[in-house]
Amino acid sequence: MKKIAIYTLALALCGGALYTAVAMEKAKDEAAQAAAEPKEPVVCFESRKGATEVTQRDIKPGWPNVKCSPTTGAALWYGDPFDGTVPMGKMPGLENLPEGHALVKPRSEKLAILPMCGTACHNGVGPSFSPPTLPKDKKPTAIPTMESLVPDLKDLQHGRGRIWCLDCHHTTKRDKLVDHFGDPISFDQPQLLCGKCHGDKLRDWRDGIHGKRIGEFASNGKKRWFTCTECHNPHNVQDGERNRGFVQLQPEPPPQLPNGMKDASHELVHPVAH
Ligand code: HEC
Ligand code: HEC
Ligand code: HEC
Structure with missing residues (x-):
């Protein structure tokens, strides 16, 4: 699904290059400057590699939607923090926020299989699903079909063996x-789902102590809230060498020093004596 979108974009860019080539015939000198090589689309990730990809594009000329780390490919800067967001929806405890001030990026459009879940397969009418083959209880059973679609389901790493699909899925x-x-x-x-077991x-x-928000600085300002599944893989929360949380990200190189500064050793000294 995402691939198709990328190819379409690539195709659109190629079309653009062809147009540029024709224009060049007509106005050679001017066009020589403008004729930029069709670039491979830059795809970076926001918080979870493989799950939160965003394709770099210009919101207006010379003003990209994101700037990404050349080292890790992570999105580092946003041209518009609200790009692609929708209102968060009803959220207990956030009733006092002005309307439209809590925004999220919808997860559903990132989920390749989701559009088929309730239609192609578990629709209650298909030949192999009539009547729907509902499990009798919530106990773990092997589901090879699902495992081949979503490899993380093979050894469900969430809850250390104490939760299963229908504790989360309807x-x-x-x-x-x-x-x-x-x-x-x-x-x-997803915060409503995760919150039912992880209330703390x-x-x-x-x-605002856990997770991440970007946008206006004021406490009740307009912000994009990163939702739980943008960072956590719900099917594997025990990833990483520590068997806990995440595969750690590679640290970014330190920023360039200001003109004339030789090193950053002053940072090792606390500015306030104590
Ligand atoms: C802890 C809760 C939880 C459990 C347990 C769980 N899921 Fe999920 N599942 C989710 C959430 C949340 C998403 C959406 C993930 C996202 O937004 O990236 C999801 C997504 C999916 C998808 C869509 C994936 C896609 O890329 O389109 C499938 C299929 C799925 N789950 C199947 C299962 C099956 C089968 C099981 C049991 C073996 C299971 N899940 C167990 C929470 C859970
Ligand atoms: C049905 C209850 C349930 C739901 C819903 C649920 N979890 Fe969990 N989660 C657990 C249990 C139980 C554990 C295991 C805790 C342990 O054994 O340390 C766990 C563990 C975790 C851990 C690992 C903690 C650690 O220290 O290893 C993370 C991260 C996590 N869950 C995130 C989420 C997120 C994000 C969601 C929503 C997509 C979610 N959970 C939904 C029950 C749930
Ligand atoms: C911006 C990314 C981000 C978002 C959004 C996010 N988390 Fe986390 N979460 C983290 C990081 C980073 C850790 C620390 C993981 C580690 O220790 O490896 C963590 C840890 C956890 C843990 C384990 C805590 C522990 O004691 O070790 C749980 C449970 C959890 N998050 C649940 C959630 C839930 C529920 C949500 C949504 C309401 C959420 N997270 C949103 C990044 C995020």
């Missing part, structure tokens, strides 16, 4: 997540 509405009452939750509001993290996230 039993009958497979394109939804599920809350403690059995009501559906949108994939774009949800509270920290709401208070």
Whole structure:
């Protein structure tokens, strides 16, 4: 899905180059400057490699949507922090925020399989699914079909063996997540799902202690909130060598020193005596 989008973009860029070539015939000198080689699209990631890719493009000439690290490929700077965001939706505890001030990037458009979940497969009518083959309980069972689609499901690394698919996914509405009452939750509001078991993290996230927000500085200003699944892979939260959390990111090189400064040794000394 994402690939198709990238190819279409590449195709569009090639089309643009052809047009430039024709124009060059007409106005040679001017066009010589403008005729930029068709560039490979720059794709960087925002917080979770493989899950939060963003393609660099110009919002206006010379003003990119993101600037990315040449070292790690991570998005480092945003031309518009609200680019591609939608309102977060109802969120208990955030009722006092002015409307439209809490924004998120929807997850659903990043999920390649999701559009098929409730239609092609678990739709209750297909030949192999009529009546829907609902599991009798929530206990772990091998699901080879799903494992081949999402390799992380092979050895579900979440909850250390104590939770399974339908603790998070809705039993009958497979394109939804599920809350403690059995009501559906949108994939774009994963915080409501994660928060049902990780209440402390949800509270920290709401208070701005856990996770990340970008945008206006004021506490009730307009901000993009990074949702839980933008950073955490729900099917493998025990990744990394420490068997806990993340594969660690490569640190960025230190920034360039200001003109005339030889080293940053002054930073090793606390400016206030104590
Ligand atoms: C801890 C909660 C949790 C558990 C347990 C869980 N999932 Fe998920 N699953 C999610 C969330 C949240 C997403 C959306 C991820 C995102 O936004 O990147 C998701 C996404 C998916 C997707 C869509 C992937 C895509 O790329 O389109 C499939 C398929 C899926 N899960 C199947 C399963 C199966 C099968 C199991 C059991 C073996 C399972 N999940 C267990 C929370 C969970
Ligand atoms: C049904 C309950 C449940 C849901 C829903 C749930 N988790 Fe968990 N999660 C657990 C349990 C249980 C553990 C294991 C804790 C342990 O054994 O240390 C865990 C572990 C984790 C860990 C690893 C903590 C560690 O120190 O190893 C992370 C990170 C995590 N969950 C994030 C999430 C995120 C993000 C979501 C939403 C996509 C989510 N969880 C949804 C129950 C849940
Ligand atoms: C901007 C990225 C980001 C977002 C958004 C985010 N987290 Fe985390 N989370 C982290 C990092 C980084 C850690 C530390 C992981 C480690 O120690 O390796 C962490 C740790 C955790 C842990 C394990 C805590 C522990 O005690 O070790 C849980 C549980 C968790 N997050 C849940 C959530 C939930 C629930 C949400 C959404 C409400 C969320 N996170 C949103 C980055 C994020």
